[in-house]
Amino acid sequence: MIGPSQETVEAAVEVLLSAGIVCADLLVTFGSGQKNPWDSETEITIPYTEIPGWAPPGVEGHGGELSLVRMGEDNVLVMVGRHHYYEARSYESVAAPLKAACELGVRRALLTNSAGAVRKDLRQGDFVLLTDHILQQGPDLADLLRDAWEEGMVPTYWQEGATILRQAAQQGGIPLSEGMLLCVTGPAYETGAEIEMARRMGADVVAMSLAPEALIAWSLGFEVSGLSLVTNSPGTDGRACLHHHDVVEAALGMQPVLDRLLREAVPRMLPVSDRDGQGNNHSPRGQ
Numbered sequence: 001m002i003g004p005s006q007e008t009v010e011a012a013v014e015v016l017l018s019a020g021i022v023c024a025d026l027l028v029t030f031g032s033g034q035k036n037p038w039d040s041e042t043e044i045t046i047p048y049t050e051i052p053g054w055a056p057p058g059v060e061g062h063g064g065e066l067s068l069v070r071m072g073e074d075n076v077l078v079m080v081g082r083h084h085y086y087e088a089r090s091y092e093s094v095a096a097p098l099k100a101a102c103e104l105g106v107r108r109a110l111l112t113n114s115a116g117a118v119r120k121d122l123r124q125g126d127f128v129l130l131t132d133h134i135l136q137q138g139p140d141l142a143d144l145l146r147d148a149w150e151e152g153m154v155p156t157y158w159q160e161g162a163t164i165l166r167q168a169a170q171q172g173g174i175p176l177s178e179g180m181l182l183c184v185t186g187p188a189y190e191t192g193a194e195i196e197m198a199r200r201m202g203a204d205v206v207a208m209s210l211a212p213e214a215l216i217a218w219s220l221g222f223e224v225s226g227l228s229l230v231t232n233s234p235g236t237d238g239r240a241c242l243h244h245h246d247v248v249e250a251a252l253g254m255q256p257v258l259d260r261l262l263r264e265a266v267p268r269m270l271p272v273s274d275r276d277g278q279g280n281n282h283s284p285r286g287q
Contacts, residue, residue, distance in 0.1 A: 033251025
């Protein structure tokens with residue numbers, strides 16, 4: 001198994017417990033330029049710098065804060081910003097939050113990111129529900145995690161979560177495409193030839209995150225939904241001149257629609273029918 005040592009995970013959990021985060025039902029992650037849609041429901045916020053093993057993001061537009069959001073009887077962990085594989089050429093800091101969340105009882109995750117369009121009909125401002133991914137980044141992560149899965153298991157995105165997102169989008173009048181994510185190492189934008197290669201591989205969007213988190217979460221027993229926000233698309237010649245600041249600005253412009261979509265969808269993702277009557281379907285560590 002990859003990631004931080006068990007001692008580091010336990011130290012992180014102790015910090016969260018001390019801050020009042022003792023259990024949770026769902027983890028939601030946000031990427032470049034994205035913000036917490038539940039400011040008014042947020043009860044606790046902790047900077048990553050205060051949590052052992054959680055490396056602070058070194059990329060513009062990644063806030064680097066963990067929040068506890070209260071939704072009725074349920075708790076949602078919200079990560080604003082992430083540490084990418086390319087920042088340290090290691091998956092330890094990618095795995096650390098997922099392992100801590102698992103210790104707190106989380107078994108469902110909604111992972112989001114900002115992504116570039118590969119499919120020709122996608123444009124900036126579109127939302128793409130992920131049906132699968134191709135990981136072309138770092139070492140063979142699936143191979144490193146193989147001992148964590150039952151023999152013959154094929155990781156797949158959570159179908160019920162996808163249905164919930166589709167329904168929420170339809171009810172809110174929000175266009176929602178579906179497609180496959182190509183996850184690359186980065187940090188660089190794709191050339192025209194690379195975009196064409198991604199199309200031939202069957203990808204619809206491309207990014208530098210989310211797929212590793214999905215694989216690690218699956219290895220921990222999570223159900224995982226993935227949602228990409230299209231923040232940039234290639235120009236008419238097959239490529240675009242971009243700076244990361246443009247991606248952040250595009251994501252900020254999409255925030256009101258993202259807020260509407262997630263405020264409608266996320267409460268339905270909480271495991272209400274599975275709860276033991278105490279408001280959580282998993283026993284938190286330390287209780």
